[in-house]
Amino acid sequence: MNASVQLEDLSVRFGDFTAVSNVNLNIDGGEFFSFLGPSGCGKTTVLRTISGFLAPSTGRVTISGTDMVGIGPNNRPTALIFQNLALFPLMTVSENIAYGLRIQGFSLTERTKKADELLELVALNGMGTKLISELSGGQKQRVAIARALAVQPKVLLLDEPLSALDLKLRQHMRTELRAIQQQVGITFIYITHDQGEALTMSDRIAVMSDGVVLQVGDGRAIYDNPTSAFVASFVGENNAFSGRVTRIDGNLAQIETSTGNLVGRNPKGLSIGDKAILFVRPENLNFGQTLGSVEFEAKFNSAAFEGNATHIHLMGAHGGEITVTLSRSDDFNVPAKGTSLKLSYQPALGLILADGALASD
Amino acid sequence: MLLLSYLERRKSTDPNTKGYFEKNGKALGTFFICAVGFWMILLIILPYLYMVIESFHPKLPMKLRGGPTDLVTLDQYKSFFIEPSSGDWNTTHFWAFFYTIIVSISVTFFNFAICYPVAFYLAQSGKKMNVRFLMLALVVPYWVNEILRAFSLRLLLTSKGVINQVLLAMGLIDSPIDFLGLNIGLYVGLSYAYLLIMMFPLYNAIESLDKYQIEAAYDLGAPRWKIHRDIVIPYSKPGIASGCTMVFMLCAGSLAAPQFLGGPSTLWFTSIVYDFFFQSFNWPRGAAYAFLLLSACVAFVMITLRIFKVSLGESIK
Amino acid sequence: MNSHIISRAMIGFYILIFLTYLFGPLILMGVTAFNTPSYPQAFPFEGFTLEWFVKLWNHRAMMTGLKNSFVIGVGVVFISVPVGLAAAVIMSQISTKLRGIYYLVAVSPLLTPGVIIGISTVIFWKDMMGMSVFTKTTFYKGTILTILGQSSFVSAYCLLIISARLQRFDKALEEAALDLGASFSQVFWHILVPFLRPALFSAGIIAFLMSFENYNTTTFSILADKTLVTVLAGEARQGTTPALSALAVVIIGTSILGAVFFEIYKRREQKVKNQEAA
Numbered sequence: 003m004n005a006s007v008q009l010e011d012l013s014v015r016f017g018d019f020t021a022v023s024n025v026n027l028n029i030d031g032g033e034f035f036s037f038l039g040p041s042g043c044g045k046t047t048v049l050r051t052i053s054g055f056l057a058p059s060t061g062r063v064t065i066s067g068t069d070m071v072g073i074g075p076n077n078r079p080t081a082l083i084f085q086n087l088a089l090f091p092l093m094t095v096s097e098n099i100a101y102g103l104r105i106q107g108f109s110l111t112e113r114t115k116k117a118d119e120l121l122e123l124v125a126l127n128g129m130g131t132k133l134i135s136e137l138s139g140g141q142k143q144r145v146a147i148a149r150a151l152a153v154q155p156k157v158l159l160l161d162e163p164l165s166a167l168d169l170k171l172r173q174h175m176r177t178e179l180r181a182i183q184q185q186v187g188i189t190f191i192y193i194t195h196d197q198g199e200a201l202t203m204s205d206r207i208a209v210m211s212d213g214v215v216l217q218v219g220d221g222r223a224i225y226d227n228p229t230s231a232f233v234a235s236f237v238g239e240n241n242a243f244s245g246r247v248t249r250i251d252g253n254l255a256q257i258e259t260s261t262g263n264l265v266g267r268n269p270k271g272l273s274i275g276d277k278a279i280l281f282v283r284p285e286n287l288n289f290g291q292t293l294g295s296v297e298f299e300a301k302f303n304s305a306a307f308e309g310n311a312t313h314i315h316l317m318g319a320h321g322g323e324i325t326v327t328l329s330r331s332d333d334f335n336v337p338a339k340g341t342s343l344k345l346s347y348q349p350a351l352g353l354i355l356a357d358g359a360l361a362s363d
Numbered sequence: 364m365l366l367l368s369y370l371e372r373r374k375s376t377d378p379n380t381k382g383y384f385e386k387n388g389k390a391l392g393t394f395f396i397c398a399v400g401f402w403m404i405l406l407i408i409l410p411y412l413y414m415v416i417e418s419f420h421p422k423l424p425m426k427l428r429g430g431p432t433d434l435v436t437l438d439q440y441k442s443f444f445i446e447p448s449s450g451d452w453n454t455t456h457f458w459a460f461f462y463t464i465i466v467s468i469s470v471t472f473f474n475f476a477i478c479y480p481v482a483f484y485l486a487q488s489g490k491k492m493n494v495r496f497l498m499l500a501l502v503v504p505y506w507v508n509e510i511l512r513a514f515s516l517r518l519l520l521t522s523k524g525v526i527n528q529v530l531l532a533m534g535l536i537d538s539p540i541d542f543l544g545l546n547i548g549l550y551v552g553l554s555y556a557y558l559l560i561m562m563f564p565l566y567n568a569i570e571s572l573d574k575y576q577i578e579a580a581y582d583l584g585a586p587r588w589k590i591h592r593d594i595v596i597p598y599s600k601p602g603i604a605s606g607c608t609m610v611f612m613l614c615a616g617s618l619a620a621p622q623f624l625g626g627p628s629t630l631w632f633t634s635i636v637y638d639f640f641f642q643s644f645n646w647p648r649g650a651a652y653a654f655l656l657l658s659a660c661v662a663f664v665m666i667t668l669r670i671f672k673v674s675l676g677e678s679i680k
Numbered sequence: 681m682n683s684h685i686i687s688r689a690m691i692g693f694y695i696l697i698f699l700t701y702l703f704g705p706l707i708l709m710g711v712t713a714f715n716t717p718s719y720p721q722a723f724p725f726e727g728f729t730l731e732w733f734v735k736l737w738n739h740r741a742m743m744t745g746l747k748n749s750f751v752i753g754v755g756v757v758f759i760s761v762p763v764g765l766a767a768a769v770i771m772s773q774i775s776t777k778l779r780g781i782y783y784l785v786a787v788s789p790l791l792t793p794g795v796i797i798g799i800s801t802v803i804f805w806k807d808m809m810g811m812s813v814f815t816k817t818t819f820y821k822g823t824i825l826t827i828l829g830q831s832s833f834v835s836a837y838c839l840l841i842i843s844a845r846l847q848r849f850d851k852a853l854e855e856a857a858l859d860l861g862a863s864f865s866q867v868f869w870h871i872l873v874p875f876l877r878p879a880l881f882s883a884g885i886i887a888f889l890m891s892f893e894n895y896n897t898t899t900f901s902i903l904a905d906k907t908l909v910t911v912l913a914g915e916a917r918q919g920t921t922p923a924l925s926a927l928a929v930v931i932i933g934t935s936i937l938g939a940v941f942f943e944i945y946k947r948r949e950q951k952v953k954n955q956e957a958a
Contacts, residue, residue, distance in 0.1 A: 637899070
């Protein structure tokens with residue numbers, strides 16, 4: 003059983019400070035939905051409002067069409083997995099998992115049975131009698147998930163659950179979480195600042211900054227077609243060139259920048275004279291030139307080898323850094339620092355968006 | 364009731380400030396408020412107020428209380444200054460008051476002086492094992508009731524007591540020294556009784572001082588006594604203030620030591636209060652004197668805190 | 681390095697003298713408990729005897745006093761620990777503005793000389809209970825007044841002890857329980873109280889001990905009854921007998937045993953804490 007979640011005109015204010023403003027979202031039942039954004043963007047606030055620990059200042063939260071106003075966290079069909087897990091230190095693993103069932107009045111035998119089933123689901127068979135203090139980070143993570151699933155919530159809320167784990171474990175847990183979600187079939191609402199997580203796990207992502215939802219879409223849409231400068235620069239690496247639109251040619255446009263005249267797609271329909279930024283992903287830049295490509299020059303700075311890719315850092319004429327990412331199969335001879343190199347890209351891979359704040363600001 | 368309505372009102376203004384009853388559930392919430400209300404109102408505030416009010420009443424037999432002659436009066440307080448029966452200046456009580464205060468202050472200083480080295484050693488230099496053992500050794504005597512402790516001191520100090528025996532045997536004196544009559548017994552008793560009260564706050568305060576600060580100062584060439592004067596003592600001010608105020612208050616309010624160790628001519632203010640209640644059954648006067656005692660204590664505490672520039676909150680630790 | 685050793689020796693010597701100051705009188709008194717003369721005497725040691733312990737056991741008044749002290753102690757624990765708990769919970773929830781005054785009132789009994797607490801207790805309750813004949817005869821008793829008087833400051837101690845532990849409580853645990861469906865009172869009993877258990881336990885023990893050995897306040901509030909301590913005071917005032925020394929030995933013996941048990945308990949608790957932290 004799962005439920006859909008609707009946020010209508012949701013705003014949350016703390017005194018003078020607006021944490022969340024005018025969020026309108028429709029999350030489908032059974033979806034793995036993520037809120038992605040830097041710290042302080044308001045995603046935790048949204049989560050706590052959905053779970054019932056905060057009340058909205060304006061707007062409302064409905065779950066499967068039922069307005070949640072006035073309903074406390076203990077009466078909502080949601081379960082929350084806290085960032086620091088909040089496992090009960092004085093109870094065993096099994097008691098932790100079965101706590102929600104104990105509240106509901108199940109007998110001890112029934113509870114233990116249910117707990118064992120869930121332990122199997124999260125691959126922790128037989129660890130029911132252990133104390134929380136005896137578990138590793140990854141194991142505690144799974145106990146938290148089992149505990150939340152035990153109360154059979156229709157919506158599972160996860161607050162940056164993987165941030166405390168090391169890299170290998172994080173990657174492993176990503177696939178596991180996704181697998182569990184698809185097996186159990188309930189709606190997962192996940193918040194994180196790590197775009198890698200959001201992209202690999204989610205059906206859809208909402209990118210947030212400063213309390214506002216900037217864009218909602220699936221991973222591809224967000225990555226290939228960001229609708230604002232912030233989203234373009236926050237999700238993945240992106241090279242940014244600012245300037246003014248000087249020509250329009252169908253769905254392409256040309257902007258004049260200090261690096262030269264650059265061409266890219268113009269999905270937002272900007273007009274001549276508008277201040278704009280052109281974005282090109284590092285993996286879409288090449289050295290040398292090919293037919294129909296847009297070209298410009300930059301001075302070589304350094305090269306960083308990262309296992310399966312090499313990142314070349316250059317200094318552009320606009321004074322900003324430019325990154326080119328080459329895969330292992332590409333050849334590259336490291337020149338002297340300061341050497342001027344020719345760079346090029348296919349015009350359709352350039353993206354022109356309205357001028358705005360970048361994620362790194 | 365006012366408090367309750369205040370709490371209820373706070374619930375509705377901001378949806379995110381959980382109302383008191385929302386947060387705790389009705390049953391528990393009521394219990395908490397009742398318990399604390401009972402305690403604060405019935406056990407602290409009202410009795411204290413009653414005592415103060417009582418001190419403003421004349422001394423009357425049971426039947427006349429609340430009747431026409433039961434008027435508010437400052438007589439009891441006046442009696443502190445002027446003896447009601449004779450009309451003379453009440454020098455005895457006056458003297459007793461100041462004697463009590465001065466002795467309490469002296470004992471406080473004395474205890475501070477002798478506790479400081481031990482506290483410092485415990486806090487800074489001791490090895491873990493030593494420290495724990497020493498702590499235990501310090502605490503054990505205090506498990507013994509203060510009366511028994513006073514009693515044991517008496518054994519030592521009477522004319523037939525051990526110290527006199529030893530001194531006589533060693534030929535240092537010819538006849539027993541009347542320690543008790545000279546009030547030395549009293550001083551020792553008071554100091555002894557509250558030694559630990561001074562020790563613990565001092566220890567806690569010094570213990571939190573980073574050992575490396577002392578070493579740094581030493582390394583820069585400061586002699587040991589300057590280190591204490593400039594670094595350790597200023598840092599432990601809250602602990603010192605705390606210890607001093609507690610010792611002073613306990614001394615001034617002490618009953619056991621003056622009762623058992625004071626000589627026949629000893630006048631201790633708190634004993635006088637005791638007598639008003641149990642000997643002359645003059646409750647109003649006893650209450651008035653008790654209030655004077657309390658004021659003196661509070662005044663001392665305020666002054667100490669001011670001198671040490673420490674806030675009340677810090678010293679409670 | 682030489683001066684270091686000398687100062688070390690001096691400190692050691694000083695501590696030795698300090699400890700003698702502390703323990704000397706008590707050890708001496710212990711000796712007199714076993715000595716035959718009817719006047720407590722350490723030297724010369726005339727003969728070993730246990731008769732004073734027997735006399736102690738047969739002392740009627742002291743036994744009554746002991747019983748009363750015990751009853752009062754239990755009464756004080758039953759009032760002060762819940763009050764301390766309630767006070768700690770409330771203190772953690774009120775605004776910072778209110779908290780200052782709240783704290784001041786709560787802690788004031790600790791700063792008030794015991795005699796004043798005793799006096800004010802008697803004066804107040806005499807009037808309160810004197811309001812009707814029924815209340816006067818049933819409640820106006822030394823034991824009850826003493827319980828009330830002692831509770832005022834013992835609760836303050838309980839508040840401090842429990843509060844210290846409460847501050848280390850992770851609020852997220854409370855929220856997790858709520859999120860799993862618990863009601864507020866369930867959160868309290870399932871999560872908060874087990875967490876506070878060590879503090880509640882220490883508060884209870886300290887409450888009992890403080891009540892048991894209290895003199896200044898009890899003297900006033902006990903009226904016609906007696907506690908062990910007031911009996912002791914009475915005896916000590918009238919004259920000295922080694923029976924009192926015997927009592928001291930018993931108390932010291934019990935306290936040392938208590939201290940040993942306490943050490944063992946603390947050691948075990950430390951082990952658990954080390955596991956928890958890991």
